Amino acid sequence: MIVEMKNVSFIREGRVILDRLHWEVQENEQWVILGLNGSGKTSLLNILLGYEYPSKGEVSVLGHRFGKTNLPELRKHIGFVSNSFERFQPTLESETVEEVIVSGKFASIGLYEPVTVEDFHQAEQWMNVFRIGYLKGKTYRTLSQGEKRKVLIARALMAKPKLLILDEPTVGLDMLTREELLALIKDVIMKKVCHVLYVTHYIEEIIEEMTHVLLLKDGKIIAAGQKEKILTDDYLSETFQIDVHVRWEHNRPWVSIKKALHFSK
Structure with a gap:
């Protein structure tokens, strides 16, 4: 078992942020997590x-039950990889790749x-895998956004x-750089380097090799399972609180809005 959550709730200052989650990630499953900001x-x-x-x-994560394991070692x-790394920029920018x-x-x-x-x-060796060998000796602060993401x-x-x-991981990247990054993630999955949990707002980033989807709304699981069963008009419309339509092209899902929102003055 890669991840196991049983009846998990997370409450801060009286606010329920996660509400009774039951979720499992099994061996050989590659998951995407979708939800609005604040979900x-x-x-x-x-x-x-x-x-x-x-x-x-x-x-439990990787077979280690919390409360009975050494978390720093885990x-x-x-x-x-997260945009939250920005708070470490002063340290990162002074280092070489x-x-x-x-x-x-x-x-x-x-x-x-x-x-x-x-x-x-x-x-x-990892630089060569990610096709950034040309960055050897360069300082992190001199890199483009796409290069920084590959390095991280x-x-x-x-x-x-x-x-x-x-x-x-693709926030702030142009279309070409995004697709390059997704291709590298595909290689990681195909070579069975490790299991992946991929968090995004963008349905079209769910490449063929990602097998399962978890939908979150207001701290609750709307649906979880094989992506073909979860990425439906109804489930996604409920998750994103706007009517959407899903279509599949080249084994990737794409979403369009059925009806735009209008706000009265």
């Missing part, structure tokens, strides 16, 4: 990473432990994680 996606990720603890219920087996990637081995931002020649060799995903894979969590 509970970030809180769900924080719980899976052990940065927040559920108010009620049981959580995080070393979970790769994580290789140093940023190697730091993933220690689940740290910045290098604070001894590093070997083999570590840097492995970082260069390579960093997340440095520790050979069993689970990779990608939190809106």
Whole structure:
């Protein structure tokens, strides 16, 4: 079992942010998490990473039950990429690309432990996989947004994680760079490097290799399961609170709005 949540609720200052979630991620499943801002996606990720603890219920990740495991050690087996890394920009921007990637081995931002020649060799291998070998020796602050995102995903894979969590990894990228990034994620899945949890607002980013979808609304699960059964007009309209239509092209879903919203003056 990759993820198991039983009757999980998360309450802060009297507000129910997650409400009695039951969810499982099995071996060989690749999941996408969809929901509006405020639906509970970030809180769900924080719980899976052990940065927040559920108010009620049981959580297990990679077979480790929370409350009975060493969370800092568990995080070393979970790769994580998020826009929240922006708060670490002062540290990241002073480092070379290789140093940023190697730091993933220690689940740290910045290098604070001894590093070997083999570590840097492995970082260069990931750079080649992500087709950014030309960035060797460059400082992180000189990179484009797309290059930075590739570096951070390579960093997340440095520790050979069993689970990779990608939190809106294509935000701010142009169409070409987005598709390049999705192609790299496809390779990660196809090569069975690790399991992926992919959080996005954009239905069209659900590539063929992603198998399952979790829909969140107001902290509750609207639906969860195989993507073909979950990505329907009714489920998505309820999740996004606007009437939408889903069509499939080249094994990827695309969504259009049936009727635009109008606000009276």
